[in-house]
Amino acid sequence: MRLKKVKIGDVVTENNVFLAPLAGFSDFAMRKICEDMGAGLTFTEMVSCKGLLYDNANTKDILFTVGNGIKAAQIFGNDPDVMLEAATGEELGKFDVIDVNFGCPMPKIYNNGEGSALLKDPALAEKIIRTLKKCGKPITAKMRTGLTLGDGLGLPFAKALEQGGADMITVHGRPKDRIYAGEPDYDGIEMIKNAVSVPVIANGGVFDADSADLLIERTGADGVMIARGALENPFIFADITGKKRIAESKKELIFKHVDLLKTRYDDRTVAITFRKQLCLYLKGEKNASALKQKILTLKDTDSIKREIDAALP
Numbered sequence: 001m002r003l004k005k006v007k008i009g010d011v012v013t014e015n016n017v018f019l020a021p022l023a024g025f026s027d028f029a030m031r032k033i034c035e036d037m038g039a040g041l042t043f044t045e046m047v048s049c050k051g052l053l054y055d056n057a058n059t060k061d062i063l064f065t066v067g068n069g070i071k072a073a074q075i076f077g078n079d080p081d082v083m084l085e086a087a088t089g090e091e092l093g094k095f096d097v098i099d100v101n102f103g104c105p106m107p108k109i110y111n112n113g114e115g116s117a118l119l120k121d122p123a124l125a126e127k128i129i130r131t132l133k134k135c136g137k138p139i140t141a142k143m144r145t146g147l148t149l150g151d152g153l154g155l156p157f158a159k160a161l162e163q164g165g166a167d168m169i170t171v172h173g174r175p176k177d178r179i180y181a182g183e184p185d186y187d188g189i190e191m192i193k194n195a196v197s198v199p200v201i202a203n204g205g206v207f208d209a210d211s212a213d214l215l216i217e218r219t220g221a222d223g224v225m226i227a228r229g230a231l232e233n234p235f236i237f238a239d240i241t242g243k244k245r246i247a248e249s250k251k252e253l254i255f256k257h258v259d260l261l262k263t264r265y266d267d268r269t270v271a272i273t274f275r276k277q278l279c280l281y282l283k284g285e286k287n288a289s290a291l292k293q294k295i296l297t298l299k300d301t302d303s304i305k306r307e308i309d310a311a312l313p
């Protein structure tokens with residue numbers, strides 16, 4: 001795909017290949033790794049604005065951050081004033097861009113009138129963006145093409161976001177009822193790209209350089225956002241951007257990832273919490289399922305490294 005800088009308000013990214021917000025995964029270590037591999041912008045997982053105001057320790061942990069690249073924090077909520085208070089608070093102070101989640105399909109979020117539920121209320125979404133703009137930072141939005149395929153909700157919603165002052169819109173090309181499955185709705189993304197004048201980033205189904213090319217070609221979007229493809233293979237950013245890889249092998253990358261986590265957490269915590277990420281790293285490796293079974297029993301990182309060292313090239 002053609003690389004270009006993206007202007008998000010007064011912030012300009014190095015390129016147009018971004019790491020998606022990923023609950024449970026896009027922590028400081030994953031964001032740093034992807035940034036070093038070439039991602040032009042990284043997003044935290046979504047954090048609750050109410051959680052931020054109540055000084056929730058887990059929320060603070062999600063927002064822990066290192067590295068010098070441009071950083072976005074994703075927030076969710078549906079009360080514009082509460083969201084503005086969170087956006088101007090200390091915890092979000094270290095982020096350059098504030099992104100609002102208008103795509104989460106999970107029942108506990110949706111049934112609370114947050115995330116993708118807001119697709120039904122463009123007026124409120126517009127108010128949220130307009131209010132958040134008072135924090136002075138670029139405000140971006142991540143939405144879906146609709147709740148169900150062809151329901152027509154995406155286009156007026158994107159226009160409302162632009163009307164409210166959104167500085168960039170990411171469109172996940174799947175309606176809410178598809179969750180993350182199936183081919184992206186290229187037409188749905190393209191329609192939005194053609195209707196607004198702020199940068200539009202396309203998201204969905206990028207697992208290698210070819211699928212990034214396809215997504216840009218089919219939608220005309222200004223860039224791509226990568227989620228699952230990055231978790232399985234952070235090298236994807238180097239592959240697409242041409243930046244030098246920060247590790248020569250998956251094994252070296254895994255070791256780097258563990259060491260990075262150990263700068264913040266004790267060894268046992270790292271050994272246990274890293275398991276889910278490790279399982280993604282091992283996808284497609286020889287004897288992956290036996291290796292995963294073994295690793296799920298290990299409680300220290302030296303043992304994990306020993307197993308990985310013996311199993312991977």
Ligand SMILES: Cc1cc2nc3c(=O)[nH]c(=O)nc-3n(C[C@H](O)[C@H](O)[C@H](O)COP(=O)(O)O)c2cc1C
Binds near residue numbers: 021203204229
């Ligand atoms: C485990 C997981 C967690 C996710 N967490 C978030 C999140 O916190 N905020 C958000 O906007 N999207 C979230 N998403 C959606 C992704 O950002 C992305 O839109 C979706 O996975 C489609 O992109 P892909 O086809 O590249 O995976 C999550 C997806 C997955 C699989």
